[in-house]
Amino acid sequence: MQPADAQEAPAEGTTFVATPAEEAAPVETAAEEPAAPEAEAEPAEVADDHGDADAEHADAGHDDAAEDHGDSHATAHIEDIDFSFEGPFGSYDQFQLQRGLQVYTEVCAACHGMKFVPIRALSDDGGPGLPEDQVRAYAGDLLPIVDAATGEERDRVSTDHFPTVSGMGMGPDLSLMAKARAGFHGPIGLGVNQFVNGIGGPEYIHAVLTSYTGEEKEQAGSVLYGNSAFPGGWISMPPPLSEDRVTYEDGTPATVDQMSTDMSAFLMWTAEPKMMDRKMVGLVAVLFLMVLSALLYLVNKRLWAPHKGKLKH
Incomplete structure (x- = not known):
């Protein structure tokens, strides 16, 4: 009888008996446990929302970067300048090269070297054509050089090269x-523009010297300057030229365009100092080939034409 009563007691009042209630608690907890993943799912959903937001932000940033990249490469049109040295019969303007040398010396030499250019070349006929004494005086005013034989510092002479400028912030x-x-490309990679107008250096x-927009921005601790001709649209070199930055000895107005043109011609001479000799050799070679072609034609007509006629009969 007692076992039966003991079995009926929990059935009559489960809420009033402590022990059955405590035993039922794990059952209720177990029943509530499946709800835990739903609570844990909320951070996952939030993470997904953040992921979607980050993805949208990344896409937006990528689109903005792509637009900036496209805008930066939609550079200003490079104007074709009629330099005197262009064409098969063109030659350097000696006075223009002298003005370009002056611009380089007074404006550019502090940050840019020309280590591949011998100073003595300034007296060449196809170059600036400076007198020998003036070239020696110019060499002495440049940065001193360490003599390779003695290891001591000395003044430069005309047989030395232009200085090498290196260091933080140097160009x-x-x-x-x-x-x-x-300066010229295409169209569509064919290089036709370079064939017609030259490479365009x-x-x-x-274009770089004359395309500063006046805008400035700071990036990674450095100041960048807006330049529509430079790839990317920004350049770390501040505008080097301004009106009357130099005073030309021949009285030529020192406008930004004039100084840029003279400097560009001078740098073309430093890159191609023997251009006039090369063109002369090419002209002589063409004339020689023309004379040789005429002689070969006459020889063929004189010696081989009669024999060819006999073979036909």
Whole structure:
């Protein structure tokens, strides 16, 4: 009888008996446990929302970067300049090269070297054509050089090269810059524009020197300057030229366009100092081939034409 009563007691009042209630608690907890994943699912949903937001932000940033990239590469039109040295019969303007040398010396030499250009070349006939004494005086005013034989510092002489300028904040060497840059491309990679207008290195240099927009921005602790001709639209070199920055000895007005043109022509000479000799050799070679072709035609007509006629009969 007692076992039966003990079995009926929980059935009559489960809420009033402590022990059955405590035993039922795990059952209720077990029943509530499936709800826990729903609570845990909320951070996952929030993470998904953050992921979607980040993805949208990344896409938006990518689109903005793509637009900036497209805008930056939609650079200003490189104007074709009629330089005197262009064409098969063109030659350097000696006075223009002298003005370009003056611009380089007074404006650019502090940050840009020309280590591949010998100073003695300034007296060449196809170059600036300076007198020998003036070239020696110019060499002495440049940065001193360490003598390789003695290891001591000395003044430069005309047989030395232009200085090499290096260090933090210094610009690239300008010796071959007119050949290292191209102002004309295409269309669609065919290079037809370069065939018609040339590579366009001097035109590119002129465009960079004259295309500052006046805008400035700071990036990674450095100040960048807006330039519509430079790839990316921003350049770390501040505008080097301004009206009357130099005073030309021949009285030529020192406008920004004039100084840029003279500097571009001078850098073309530093990159191609023997251009006139090369053109002369090419002209002589063409004349020689024309004479040789005429002689071969006459020889063929004189010696082989009669024999060819007999073979036909």
